[in-house]
Amino acid sequence: MKIDSLKLQNFRNYEELSLEFSPGTNLFYGENAQGKTNILEAVYVCGTTKSHRTSKDREMIRFGENESHLQMIMRKGDVSWRIDLLLRAGRAKGIAVNMVPVRRAAELIGLGHFILFSPEDLSIIKDGPAGRRRFLDMELCQLDKVYVSALTSYNKVLEQRGKLLKTLSTDRRDMETLDVWDEQLVRYGSMIIRIRESFVQMLNEIIRPIHEKLSGGREHLSVRYEKNVEADAYASALEDGRQRDLYLCSTMTGPHRDDLVFSSDGVDLRHYGSQGQQRSAALSLKLAEIELVKKKAGDSPVLLLDDVLSELDAGRQQALLESIGDIQTFITCTGIEEYVRSGFHIDKRFHVQGGHVQPEPSNIPDPVL
Numbered sequence: 001m002k003i004d005s006l007k008l009q010n011f012r013n014y015e016e017l018s019l020e021f022s023p024g025t026n027l028f029y030g031e032n033a034q035g036k037t038n039i040l041e042a043v044y045v046c047g048t049t050k051s052h053r054t055s056k057d058r059e060m061i062r063f064g065e066n067e068s069h070l071q072m073i074m075r076k077g078d079v080s081w082r083i084d085l086l087l088r089a090g091r092a093k094g095i096a097v098n099m100v101p102v103r104r105a106a107e108l109i110g111l112g113h114f115i116l117f118s119p120e121d122l123s124i125i126k127d128g129p130a131g132r133r134r135f136l137d138m139e140l141c142q143l144d145k146v147y148v149s150a151l152t153s154y155n156k157v158l159e160q161r162g163k164l165l166k167t168l169s170t171d172r173r174d175m176e177t178l179d180v181w182d183e184q185l186v187r188y189g190s191m192i193i194r195i196r197e198s199f200v201q202m203l204n205e206i207i208r209p210i211h212e213k214l215s216g217g218r219e220h221l222s223v224r225y226e227k228n229v230e231a232d233a234y235a236s237a238l239e240d241g242r243q244r245d246l247y248l249c250s251t252m253t254g255p256h257r258d259d260l261v262f263s264s265d266g267v268d269l270r271h272y273g274s275q276g277q278q279r280s281a282a283l284s285l286k287l288a289e290i291e292l293v294k295k296k297a298g299d300s301p302v303l304l305l306d307d308v309l310s311e312l313d314a315g316r317q318q319a320l321l322e323s324i325g326d327i328q329t330f331i332t333c334t335g336i337e338e339y340v341r342s343g344f345h346i347d348k349r350f351h352v353q354g355g356h357v358q359p360e361p362s363n364i365p366d367p368v369l
């Protein structure tokens, strides 16, 4: 799948923007705070309906405006799709595919796959479990419609249960309602756990050879799904923990407390990995994500590299660039010198300055030796 074009109106610092992309590598360069990441964000939002930076649509609407419109044309072979998104402050997103309004974001799933890699992703191993759960959710929401609806329902029930627990701490009359929420929590939670189980199993098989190659055969990386509770045991665990939940006014059991464990030769990298090992594992995870999408969706993802190359040393940069192949890629950076130095092929480049984007003639010239 490739993206042909993007149009923005009142999105972040863009009043009006219309861009046509190369199906190969597109590079956006410019000083800090000019609007490079905003373009990647817009592509990601059009493809997934979610931003990687905010859960509030309001923040993406240009300051002083009430709504924002995004339009993206995607193509798979001869078939193309036009995606329209309307962001409105305090209201649900308006989404249309080929000019036909769709009610649920899930209907976009499967059209395309978007893998975003930013410097924050490099600390996914050492940061808290929330980031690793977010990784699971963002990836699975693009791959599996059942997962999206289970996750949406689970989060709603979890919130309702939390509110009820608070009420029950002072007034126990509504105790039967808790049984209803628990039953639903177990239904959706078990679905999430099972889907995560098979996803991590697949991820583990893919990441191992990738990481071996990246570490020159020195390290053997494995990913394990650290479940808070087994799907089959969820109902009884929830019941056993009910008094504690009532006391804490919070649900302590369920996949919202899951984690992923990354180990290298048996050592848990979350706690004992060196910074270099943690960053390598994070890069392997991204490279594995690319492979996984190709395998599971039978299609190439779109790769969005947000200022990440300058964070990697030469060996890791090489590994990332080699894995790009024929994947359509969007890269942001502040300077183009490193691309000139590495001789990396760029199909189309854009200069970004203060909310204006200037396409420039194709490839960066070869370095003068």
Ligand SMILES: Nc1ncnc2c1ncn2[C@@H]1O[C@H](COP(=O)(O)OP(=O)(O)OP(=O)(O)O)[C@@H](O)[C@H]1O
Residues within 6 Å of the ligand: 011, 012, 013, 014, 030, 031, 032, 033, 034, 035, 036, 037, 038, 039, 058, 059, 060, 061, 062, 063, 307, 332, 334
């Ligand atoms: N809702 C908004 N309305 C208008 N401008 C906004 C909005 N949100 C962010 N901006 C502006 O967008 C700019 C940041 O853009 P972006 O994050 O794309 O920067 P960047 O070019 O990627 O910079 P860096 O290289 O530092 O990451 C800032 O000037 C910020 O004020």
